[in-house]
Amino acid sequence: MDRREFVEGCALGATALASAALSSTAWAANAQPRRYARVLLVDELDQPIKASRLRPQVNYVFHYPFEATPVFLLDLGKATQPTRLLTKDKLAYDWPGGVGQRRSVVAFSAICAHQLVYPNKDLSFISFRKGPVANPQTPSRGNDLIHCCADHSQYDPARGAQVLGGPAEQPLCAVLLEHDPATDQLTATGTLGGELFDAFFKKYEMKLSLEAGPAARNAVAERSVVRELERFCRNPVRC
Numbered sequence: 001m002d003r004r005e006f007v008e009g010c011a012l013g014a015t016a017l018a019s020a021a022l023s024s025t026a027w028a029a030n031a032q033p034r035r036y037a038r039v040l041l042v043d044e045l046d047q048p049i050k051a052s053r054l055r056p057q058v059n060y061v062f063h064y065p066f067e068a069t070p071v072f073l074l075d076l077g078k079a080t081q082p083t084r085l086l087t088k089d090k091l092a093y094d095w096p097g098g099v100g101q102r103r104s105v106v107a108f109s110a111i112c113a114h115q116l117v118y119p120n121k122d123l124s125f126i127s128f129r130k131g132p133v134a135n136p137q138t139p140s141r142g143n144d145l146i147h148c149c150a151d152h153s154q155y156d157p158a159r160g161a162q163v164l165g166g167p168a169e170q171p172l173c174a175v176l177l178e179h180d181p182a183t184d185q186l187t188a189t190g191t192l193g194g195e196l197f198d199a200f201f202k203k204y205e206m207k208l209s210l211e212a213g214p215a216a217r218n219a220v221a222e223r224s225v226v227r228e229l230e231r232f233c234r235n236p237v238r239c
């Protein structure tokens with residue numbers, strides 16, 4: 001990391017901290033936030049998404065920070081708390097909690113931290129599940145979790161997508177959001193936690209080139225369209 005990236009990372013961390021009302025000492029963590037383009041979240045008509053109009057406990061998907069990397073946007077319907085987490089490489093970080101009036105709006109990379117399963121237009125094995133997951137192979141580790149049906153990793157989106165069950169070795173990478181209280185708009189600003197984008201592009205190079213064409217690895221700029229998972233994906237699997 002060069003000096004500029006380091007300074008930008010620190011600035012982003014400071015913003016996240018302020019919004020989470022954490023003390024400055026909390027950032028004695030060693031996994032730094034990574035800054036990407038500031039991207040306004042918009043609907044399919046290119047109108048800014050209003051945080052208070054998101055339907056609680058519904059899966060929404062947008063792409064960030066690259067054209068082919070999906071993100072879950074969720075209004076959990078309840079306030080969230082800052083949570084200290086660890087990446088697979090034992091780097092600590094402080095997830096700042098949700099944004100919006102109730103601090104209930106969160107965003108996480110939708111790339112499973114186990115073997116990189118992700119939602120695309122044809123199929124999704126991973127999604128937020130309201131209530132417990134009813135699957136005979138896997139007891140639900142709680143209610144309202146993100147569940148990956150591939151090998152049954154379970155993540156708690158109210159605690160920074162901490163792993164509660166299954167083979168995943170780290171939380172889903174958090175996507176940092178800013179909420180403007182005056183306009184109720186949401187802007188994605190960066191990521192925090194264990195990124196898996198390099199491994200994702202390596203594993204799915206051919207597939208992504210068919211799905212997204214040569215733009216797959218382009219950084220998203222300015223705006224990203226938010227869709228309900230049920231509209232984005234033809235077959236959202238519920239195991």
Ligand code: FES
Binds near residue numbers: 112114148
């Ligand atoms: S790919 Fe998600 S649990 Fe294995």
